[in-house]
Amino acid sequence: MKGFAGYLPHLLLSGYLILFVALAVDPPSGREVWLAENLPIVCIVGFLILCHRWWFRFSNLSYLLMSILVVMHTIGGYYTFAAVPFDWFTDFFGFERNHYDRIAHFSVGFYAFPIAEFLSRKQLSTARPVTYLFALFAIMAVAGTYEILEWQFAILGNPEAGIEVLGSQGDVWDAQKDILADTLGAVAALFVFHLLRGRRPVAAGAA
Numbered sequence: 001m002k003g004f005a006g007y008l009p010h011l012l013l014s015g016y017l018i019l020f021v022a023l024a025v026d027p028p029s030g031r032e033v034w035l036a037e038n039l040p041i042v043c044i045v046g047f048l049i050l051c052h053r054w055w056f057r058f059s060n061l062s063y064l065l066m067s068i069l070v071v072m073h074t075i076g077g078y079y080t081f082a083a084v085p086f087d088w089f090t091d092f093f094g095f096e097r098n099h100y101d102r103i104a105h106f107s108v109g110f111y112a113f114p115i116a117e118f119l120s121r122k123q124l125s126t127a128r129p130v131t132y133l134f135a136l137f138a139i140m141a142v143a144g145t146y147e148i149l150e151w152q153f154a155i156l157g158n159p160e161a162g163i164e165v166l167g168s169q170g171d172v173w174d175a176q177k178d179i180l181a182d183t184l185g186a187v188a189a190l191f192v193f194h195l196l197r198g199r200r201p202v203a204a205g206a207a
Contacts, residue, residue, distance in 0.1 A: 008060045009052055012067045016045060019071065023078040036153060037077030040146070041070055056122075061196070062114035065189065069107040076104055105143070105178045109185020112139050116193050132190050136183070143182035147175040 020038070027034040048066065052058075058066075076084055081101035090098055115135040118124075125131040 005060055009057075009063050012063055013045070013049070016067070016070055016074070019074055023074060027078045028083070029078060029080040033080060034077050037080075038074065041073045041077070045070060056118060058114045059117060062117055065107075065110040065113050068110060069104065072100075072104040072107055076100065102177065102181045105181035106185035106188075108143060108182045109139050109187070110189045111142075112136060112186035113189040113193050115139075116190060117197070120197065128194070132194070135190060136186050139186040140179065140183055143179045147178060151175070 020042075024034070029037070044066075048058075048063075079085070081104065082098050084098065084100040086098050086100040089095075089100075093099075112135040115138055116131050119131045119134060125134065
């Protein structure tokens with residue numbers, strides 16, 4: 001594949017690496033929080049690199065959707081999600097809390113698109129409802145697991161760092177709302193997938 005489209009995954013990776021290095025220098029969130037927040041993203045990026053190199057190339061749209069969480073989470077790990085400068089959004093809608101974390105969780109759901117794409121192109125599921133439900137439930141399972149891991153980090157690790165990683169901002173239903181945001185993001189991504197892909201498997205590397 002030639003041209004800009006062929007190099008888009010490499011450009012997105014380069015942009016992430018620049019952002020990662022820039023925000024790795026003296027993060028205001030503290031090194032422990034920064035490491036805890038960035039480890040999952042580094043694992044995701046590493047998996048996508050290996051996948052792209054030796055196993056499966058997602059469409060450019062999938063890489064774009066996946067990069068949204070990568071960027072937002074990297075920024076959130078630098079400031080802590082509750083402290084990201086997001087006042088303009090909070091003030092515009094009249095919110096009482098910083099909802100940057102909710103939007104980041106919504107972007108987690110975008111990974112339902114590449115999951116559905118993988119199942120479709122590999123013909124692991126020939127029934128669209130099964131494909132969509134598997135992708136949706138996969139996101140919900142990951143969302144729930146991540147909330148449990150955050151909870152355990154807060155209990156077993158540094159209490160102050162744990163509170164920052166949880167980022168509940170005093171909301172006792174924060175974990176449930178985060179999972180709901182992940183789920184709604186997945187529903188939105190699958191709706192887009194259905195509109196764009198229809199019933200035909202997408203060709204490898206298609207935009």
